[in-house]
Amino acid sequence: MGKDVFRCVECNEKATELHRDYSNGILKITICESCQKPVDKYIEYDPVIILIDAILCKSQAFRHILFNSSLNIHWKLCVFFLLCEAYLRWSLLHGSEHSSDPADIIRYTKEWEFYGMFALAALELAAFCGGVLLCLWLVVVRLKGGTVEFRLLLRALLLSCYGKVLLIPTVIWEHDYSPLCLGLIKLFVLTSNSQAIRVILNSSRHISVMAVFVGLLSEGCVSQICKRLPWTIQDMLAFQ
Incomplete structure (x- = not known):
């Protein structure tokens, strides 16, 4: 190096x-x-x-x-995190359907709805990262005249989403407190995102918190737009 x-x-x-x-x-x-x-x-x-x-x-x-490390697996981790998120949503979609027939398990694993959940999770992640980067560009570059390494920042955001791995055991060990656990996991991931931004920019905490809030708001807007569309990915896949 x-x-x-x-x-x-x-x-x-x-x-x-x-x-x-x-x-x-x-x-x-x-x-x-x-x-x-x-x-x-x-x-x-x-x-x-x-x-x-x-x-x-x-x-x-x-x-x-x-x-100081050569860890360069953020894109692979991103795909894995999206798979975890898609599995969580897919399992919640079929959470009320219980069957002991192995044929049903095979049929469910081949359902196209899982790929729809994956696409929605990827779209929301892109909206979150885009909102964070746009906010930092406006605050740091335009208002303060500083510089931002967006490539390094995007890598930091993806790596700091490692907490999403906890989504899998939360779904597998289903419990009455699962919604609380999912909320705590979300909070932990956002905290890690904020810390990663703070380390990259070497800035105060309020800038990183504001950027994460804007990214979360952007993610929520995209999620609501997808739900209010006259057609959804899930509806399209239902006709496959």
Whole structure:
């Protein structure tokens, strides 16, 4: 990697290297010139520890993942998250239908309605990301004259949706408190999105919260528009 591509996980200052490799396999972690702390302490940590800190929404862990790692699976994770969301909606659609016949299970797995739910989930995610990026463009670029790396920001938004994986066990272990769990998962994902935006822009919390709110509002508008259309994807697939 080139120079000035790393960031100190403590103060967000740029760094040219994370560690220096001496002879005989001896590595020395680089010390940040600004805060006099290790540039990235997480290079010595186990991935499980990094994951726990990311779940706790620690900015240091987010900086390590977004700036100092070569993790480039955000599009694959995006598809997986959309599948989780589609499965949740599809299961709720057929939640009242119970059958012990294996043929019914096979028939349901082949239903086109699942692909319709996937398309709707993808459309809402696109509306959310578009609303966030538009809000940040208006506030940061147009009003404050700053710069925004939209490609890096989009990657951060997709990676910070990792909490949607919890949708699957929520559906599998159905319980009376499932709606509450789904609400908490949504809140956790939005909190992670806000923290990711804050880390990328190195800005105050109110800007990231406002951007997430605008994205959520955009997602809700698209969802309501799809419901009020005279035709829906579900209706179209019903004729297949």
